[in-house]
Amino acid sequence: MRELAGLKVAEELADFIEAQVLPGLDIDAGAFWSGAADIFSRFVPRNRDLLQKREAIQSKIDAWHRENPAPIDADAYRTFLTDLGYLVPEPDAFSVNPQNVDPELAQIAGPQLVVPVLNARFLLNAANARWGSLYDALYGTDAIPGTPKPGGYDEERGAMVIDWGRQFLDRAVPLEDQLWSNWDGSEPKLKAPAQLVGRNGKNWLIRHNGLHVEIVIDPDHPVGAGDKAGVADIVLESAISTICDFEDSVAAVDAQDKVLGYSNWLGLMKGDLRETFMKGGEEMTRTLNPDREYVGLDGESFTLPGRSLLLARNVGHLMTTPAVHLPDGNEAPEGILDAIVTATIGCHDLKRTGTLSNSREGSIYLVKPKMHGPEECALTNDLFDAVEDMLGLARHTIKVGVMDEERRTSANLAACIHAVRDRIMFINTGFLDRTGDEIHTAMRAGAMKRKGAMKETPWIAAYEDRNVQIGLACGLSGKAQIGKGMWAMPDRMADMLAEKIGHPRSGANTAWVPSPTAATLHATHYHMVDVFARQDERAKETIAPLSDLLTIPLHRGENWSPDEIRAELENNAQGILGYVVRWVDQGVGCSKVPNIDDVGLMEDRATLRISSQHIANWLEHGVVSPEEVDEVLVAMAQKVDAQNAGDPAYRPMADNPDQSLAFQAARALIFEGTEQPSGYTEPLLHAYRQKVKAGG
Numbered sequence: 001m002r003e004l005a006g007l008k009v010a011e012e013l014a015d016f017i018e019a020q021v022l023p024g025l026d027i028d029a030g031a032f033w034s035g036a037a038d039i040f041s042r043f044v045p046r047n048r049d050l051l052q053k054r055e056a057i058q059s060k061i062d063a064w065h066r067e068n069p070a071p072i073d074a075d076a077y078r079t080f081l082t083d084l085g086y087l088v089p090e091p092d093a094f095s096v097n098p099q100n101v102d103p104e105l106a107q108i109a110g111p112q113l114v115v116p117v118l119n120a121r122f123l124l125n126a127a128n129a130r131w132g133s134l135y136d137a138l139y140g141t142d143a144i145p146g147t148p149k150p151g152g153y154d155e156e157r158g159a160m161v162i163d164w165g166r167q168f169l170d171r172a173v174p175l176e177d178q179l180w181s182n183w184d185g186s187e188p189k190l191k192a193p194a195q196l197v198g199r200n201g202k203n204w205l206i207r208h209n210g211l212h213v214e215i216v217i218d219p220d221h222p223v224g225a226g227d228k229a230g231v232a233d234i235v236l237e238s239a240i241s242t243i244c245d246f247e248d249s250v251a252a253v254d255a256q257d258k259v260l261g262y263s264n265w266l267g268l269m270k271g272d273l274r275e276t277f278m279k280g281g282e283e284m285t286r287t288l289n290p291d292r293e294y295v296g297l298d299g300e301s302f303t304l305p306g307r308s309l310l311l312a313r314n315v316g317h318l319m320t321t322p323a324v325h326l327p328d329g330n331e332a333p334e335g336i337l338d339a340i341v342t343a344t345i346g347c348h349d350l351k352r353t354g355t356l357s358n359s360r361e362g363s364i365y366l367v368k369p370k371m372h373g374p375e376e377c378a379l380t381n382d383l384f385d386a387v388e389d390m391l392g393l394a395r396h397t398i399k400v401g402v403m404d405e406e407r408r409t410s411a412n413l414a415a416c417i418h419a420v421r422d423r424i425m426f427i428n429t430g431f432l433d434r435t436g437d438e439i440h441t442a443m444r445a446g447a448m449k450r451k452g453a454m455k456e457t458p459w460i461a462a463y464e465d466r467n468v469q470i471g472l473a474c475g476l477s478g479k480a481q482i483g484k485g486m487w488a489m490p491d492r493m494a495d496m497l498a499e500k501i502g503h504p505r506s507g508a509n510t511a512w513v514p515s516p517t518a519a520t521l522h523a524t525h526y527h528m529v530d531v532f533a534r535q536d537e538r539a540k541e542t543i544a545p546l547s548d549l550l551t552i553p554l555h556r557g558e559n560w561s562p563d564e565i566r567a568e569l570e571n572n573a574q575g576i577l578g579y580v581v582r583w584v585d586q587g588v589g590c591s592k593v594p595n596i597d598d599v600g601l602m603e604d605r606a607t608l609r610i611s612s613q614h615i616a617n618w619l620e621h622g623v624v625s626p627e628e629v630d631e632v633l634v635a636m637a638q639k640v641d642a643q644n645a646g647d648p649a650y651r652p653m654a655d656n657p658d659q660s661l662a663f664q665a666a667r668a669l670i671f672e673g674t675e676q677p678s679g680y681t682e683p684l685l686h687a688y689r690q691k692v693k694a695g696g
């Protein structure tokens, strides 16, 4: 550790900041560390107090439920929450006022991709996923029934893809007097002629609902050769923005991990990130795509962004990091370090020290997760003020995306938005964490419904509705995003196409997707729905009642059979083990884990929070016994071992669960679940991963 302005900073972090981050920024190392030390000294006590407040509130809620067993008296419960300060007064009517927000967030409705920041190969892919091949996305997934026949291009499937693509164009950008399938490749006469905006060589560029569609003409291409208009592909503007995630999709437990994440973010902000890897037996190097060149119909050249607008999701207020120790010897809050370092790195984009630019409007975009209520949002706001002062940035250069994913934030959403009203770039419903917090907050109220049934309960409908309605009432439309959550079945693209259109229909101008392919397919939805018109309609609605939001999803006399209980338990246990084993043993923070029906599910720390809290809740209320849980964990460990048999780096758990740190971590997440702060999984995951890294 190096002593810097009273802080003890891990060597690799100190070296990274001084040798790679600060050069080019006109910030002197001494000033940086004293600025950082000053921010820690000002914000650490407040951060700690707010964490203590979380615990104090939770223990009072626990006690109330013990004294007021279900059925819950809704009025008494609400009075209790008000007296507790859990519910705060609504602010007077106001409108948010962020300045210099890029159009990708304020004006364009389209998909938002999320990508783990520790994986440079995926990160580059994500940044480049601004544009995606619709033909590839359809051909290679279940969006089209069946699978490609092996042995080269499957013409029959190709024909289905082409047909799908033409029908999409007919719906999104119809021709005046014919179907796109009859088009001969001459200048397309669109029903709305102004939608035809330019050319790239022979390709045609169309703009609809703020999104571009490029019709690729290449008669020499195998697909274009068989097409009477020579169409080789339809390329869609897809991942309009991308969240580079330092939080729930990564396993970052020490200075080494943090520096890897920060250095990838630096590569993105400077535009020089590159990664070389083997794919299909060949070495390939991936870099960031340049912007795209077009010629307008008036003959004037113009460019369009070649890359997704990039945001960094910092960690929340809870965790501390061994990368920096405070003068009192304690670890520093990781969220404060993230704010300082990711914003400093963002200055490379503002100063254009590299070749490519991210924010054309000169903003730095940081997403803040897992905040509980307005005081915690105010902490973030003041912290970002302090970071701006330290870096000499104009006030509100750093924008914030507020994840509405904790119950105290949903219940006080207008006040939360008010706390960051001049820097807000989005609110969104992180329904996965939010479900975890729903269970944890009401842990002592009774046994929860099964996980699947939870989606049909009043609280979640009210949560989704209120997020849009309150966002609109606070004036977010046209200024910031109102977003929806993740599609967590990365291989189920047909289902996604059928269901996720519900997000733009709900008035959301973005929704999360797990992969570039999903981004391209989800982009088609924003051609079907005019989101801003939907927002105008929804702005007239009455806001869904808080009482629905506060209705706890308790089991109500459903007569679960032993088989149903077992199935629920097995499903949760398998998901936990399948995810935790890769996190703890291999440092993989986001995985596709097959569920009991062999559907690959995206698992991250938020889905783990739900599964572990759910079993903890059933244990607490005697729906399952500790012995049953232990027995199921061992049985599921065998299953997970079998699922990973092809991975040479995998360490089996079932033969000797007592010796497997991964198995022990999974078990602790359940058996110590009621005691974990807000039901979060990161304290235990970090502790076990650190043991593995230490050679344990």
Ligand SMILES: CC(=O)SCCNC(=O)CCNC(=O)[C@H](O)C(C)(C)COP(=O)(O)OP(=O)(O)OC[C@H]1O[C@@H](n2cnc3c(N)ncnc32)[C@H](O)[C@@H]1OP(=O)(O)O
Binding pocket: 113, 114, 115, 116, 121, 122, 123, 125, 126, 245, 248, 249, 279, 430, 432, 433, 486, 490, 514, 515, 516, 590, 591, 592, 602, 603, 604, 606, 607
């Ligand atoms: C509740 C929440 O907080 S949700 C937010 C956190 N979740 C996420 O960030 C999800 C991000 N997604 C992922 O990490 C991955 O898609 C997973 C883990 C779900 C699946 O990963 P895999 O099993 O490796 O995916 P799969 O084999 O289907 O595809 C891999 C290919 O897709 C690409 N890919 C997959 N996901 C992404 C992504 N999010 N961004 C960019 N590229 C991606 C990879 O680059 C790779 O392509 P390449 O070989 O050309 O590099």
Ligand SMILES: O=CC(=O)O
Binding pocket: 248, 369, 403, 405, 429, 430, 431, 432, 433, 434, 485, 486, 606
């Ligand atoms: O972060 C997203 C969530 O659903 O949780």
Ligand SMILES: [Mg+2]
Binding pocket: 248, 369, 403, 405, 430, 432, 433, 606
């Ligand atoms: Mg979350």
